[in-house]
Amino acid sequence: KAGVTQTPRYLIKTRGQQVTLSCSPISGHRSVSWYQQTPGQGLQFLFEYFSETQRNKGNFPGRFSGRQFSNSRSEMNVSTLELGDSALYLCASSAGLAALIGQYFGPGTRLTVT
Amino acid sequence: AQSVTQPDIHITVSEGASLELRCNYSYGATPYLFWYVQSPGQGLQLLLKYFSGDTLVQGIKGFEAEFKRSQSSFNLRKPSVHWSDAAEYFCAVVIMNYGGSQGNLIFGKGTKLSVKP
Numbered sequence: 001k002a003g004v005t006q007t008p009r010y011l012i013k014t015r016g017q018q019v020t021l022s023c024s025p026i027s028g029h030r031s032v033s034w035y036q037q038t039p040g041q042g043l044q045f046l047f048e049y050f051s052e053t054q055r056n057k058g059n060f061p062g063r064f065s066g067r068q069f070s071n072s073r074s075e076m077n078v079s080t081l082e083l084g085d086s087a088l089y090l091c092a093s094s095a096g097l098a099a100l101i102g103q104y105f106g107p108g109t110r111l112t113v114t
Numbered sequence: 115a116q117s118v119t120q121p122d123i124h125i126t127v128s129e130g131a132s133l134e135l136r137c138n139y140s141y142g143a144t145p146y147l148f149w150y151v152q153s154p155g156q157g158l159q160l161l162l163k164y165f166s167g168d169t170l171v172q173g174i175k176g177f178e179a180e181f182k183r184s185q186s187s188f189n190l191r192k193p194s195v196h197w198s199d200a201a202e203y204f205c206a207v208v209i210m211n212y213g214g215s216q217g218n219l220i221f222g223k224g225t226k227l228s229v230k231p
Contacts, residue, residue, distance in 0.1 A: 035219075043204065043224075045220070048218060056217070102148065105159070107155070107156055107157045108157055
């Protein structure tokens with residue numbers, strides 16, 4: 001089975017712009033979670049989608065949003081980018097209740113905001 | 115608030131030596147605990163997990179971890195480290211919602227492992 005894929009792998013944006021990141025889960029997995037990883041804050045949970053519904057949400061501002069499509073692919077959007085949004089964004093997929101089963105992570109998208 | 119603490123930011127061990135990475139959690143209920151590893155430029159890979167039962171759990175790549183409720187710890191161990199084990203290791207706990215139908219991972223800040231030849 002192919003693993004979790006994330007596109008693009010690297011992205012450079014300017015403050016104030018918006019960005020969309022994409023994640024394709026492992027075939028058959030219906031849960032997709034997103035995490036932000038920074039040197040200062042570490043790994044932080046953004047949100048989880050299951051069958052096109054947001055099931056859980058972390059403590060991030062409304063500028064961070066996501067969605068999931070019927071084929072389980074997910075996108076994450078960040079509007080009005082700030083310098084502090086520079087991070088590695090990781091997507092993880094799981095067959096069911098993501099956190100308990102254990103998640104399969106993609107390689108991440110490295111976002112740099114200048 | 116629930117939290118996970120990894121006291122060691124960076125550890126260096128010699129190849130062939132034993133390894134123990136420390137993890138302490140703060141969580142009122144029975145915790146669901148995980149160890150993940152992240153190699154440079156890679157995503158995270160699940161090493162092992164503990165839900166209940168035997169407090170010593172075996173994982174992939176020769177790793178094991180022991181859950182000690184009295185010490186609120188879930189330390190990761192490996193008897194003989196290989197150079198390929200150099201990576202960053204993250205301990206995590208699942209925070210469940212009231213109904214138990216959903217939850218998310220809370221990660222520690224990670225321990226970077228370097229292996230000397």
